[in-house]
Amino acid sequence: MSIKIEHVSYSYGQGTAYEKKALDDISLEIPQGQFVGIIGHTGSGKSTLIQHLNGLMRASSGKIYFHGEDIYREGYDMRALRSKVGLVFQYPEHQLFEVDVFSDVCFGPRNLGLPPEEVEARAREALDQVGLGEPYYKKSPFELSGGQKRRAAIAGILAMHPEVLILDEPTAGLDPRGRDEILDQVAALQKERGMTVLLVSHSMEDVARYVERIVVMDDGRIRFDGTPKKVFAHYRELEEIGLGAPQTVYVLRGLAEKGFPVNTEATTVEEARDAILEALGRRNVC
Amino acid sequence: MLKDITLGQYYPRDSVIHRLDPRTKLVGTLVFLLSLFLFRSFACCLVATLFLGAVIRASKVPFGFMVRGLRSIMVLLAITMFFNLLLTPGIPVLRIWKLTVTREGILQALFMAIRLIYLIIGSTVMTLTTTPNHLTDGMEKGLAPLNRLHVPVHEVSMMMSIALRFIPILMEETDKIMKAQMARGADFESGGLIKKAKNLVPLLVPLFVSAFRRANDLALAMEARGYRGGQGRTKMKPLIYQKRDYGAYLILAGYLVCICAAGILSPL
Ligand SMILES: Nc1ncnc2c1ncn2[C@@H]1O[C@H](COP(=O)(O)OP(=O)(O)OP(=O)(O)O)[C@@H](O)[C@H]1O
């Protein structure tokens, strides 16, 4: 297994008037190569949790293991950890600083101490993966549109070839096409390289479509943890904590309630289509 | 490190001191700070201690928060005491090698330390019990007469409140960008001075860009909502002195009388 979290708690502003418990006794195991979705309403602690995974934040209590090694152990190499666990922040466009896009993407791999040719090869590859071609290489990051900046920032992490890729709402503010392109690319990388991916998202549709496991956070705790089908079956409880399920779940449940013999387990649009067709076929309505 | 600076950190509580008009608190703090430089005797020291103690009690802010600000002046305090102790002429009481400690020196050092400590605690009490916005409001209103001398009081205080408002935002932003770059393998800790300065580029560039972007957005938003400077502008919550403020001024006057009396009656 690649990441294991044991009883991790974290409070912001410890010892001040504004102390706020953001993580409350979280335990989680993420095996190598899994595509995990993390959902939760605003302020539920998602961003806080993922920053613990590459050692940027230190838990107030609890332990975190990467490949079985305790990352809080004396002398543990945090920089090596950070190169293996790539984290793309919410609004990553704010981290761009170089004179042009290409050099900015080179920043990460260069920090790994790779030879220059390798750094450039990786930057090209990563920019290609996020759909930024040659014409963008020499542009200043500040001339790009919001979505293009986002892509450049994601490329900056991809170029480091992390074993684990964590994306904090990578698609907020992107158009539907851009969103699909980026997530398709990430899904492809996950399959090809056996990369572990953690996707923090507010979009139930995105999550249902790509991930194999969903972790639902609520007020610093894990509320549900399981396959999309299992988690979305709790759509009523999800609504109570300010979330919901993909539209398809509602459509299928609605049909079932009206007496249409449809399998309500489907979560993606394709599955829902198949489920409805199957039910129709069974009744020979076509 | 930055966490140690309590100055400018509001501590929300429901107390008489919190509810006082910011002007009252400003004047009170000013008077208290000035009074510290008047006193030269233990009696005065006692009066000031009692007064400060009573105010802290009334503010309901834990004492720990008051003294947190002291950490930053520890070094200054030590140096001041050291020089006062050794360089004040008078009756010698102790001689170590070529250095003489005098009776006057001990007293001087002691009073200096007390003054410095009370100075910090006194102003901390004000900032802990008053939001920065309230404070600038108080200053704006208190200094309003200067308007007649063509001092742009409103503009200056608006600038101050915006600056104060932006400090936590920029600190948070710094933290965020630092983390984002560390996630890309940036190293802000190791290396020599030049290397360290160079390593700051990935932090400073995005920080400045975002500060300018924010300033620009804010200016636009203010103009969009019709902000045209102070002229003809009214307040949603105008500052009006309440009974408790007059009471506070009375207590303050009482304190001044006491400390003066103590100074005159027992000159050391
Ligand atoms: N720098 C900070 N200082 C103090 N409290 C914070 C800080 N950052 C977050 N918090 C608090 O911690 C809690 C969890 O925040 P977090 O950013 O992890 O939420 P999130 O699930 O990522 O939300 P969102 O979906 O809005 O990104 C929130 O209640 C928030 O108020």
Ligand SMILES: [Mg+2]
């Ligand atoms: Mg977040």
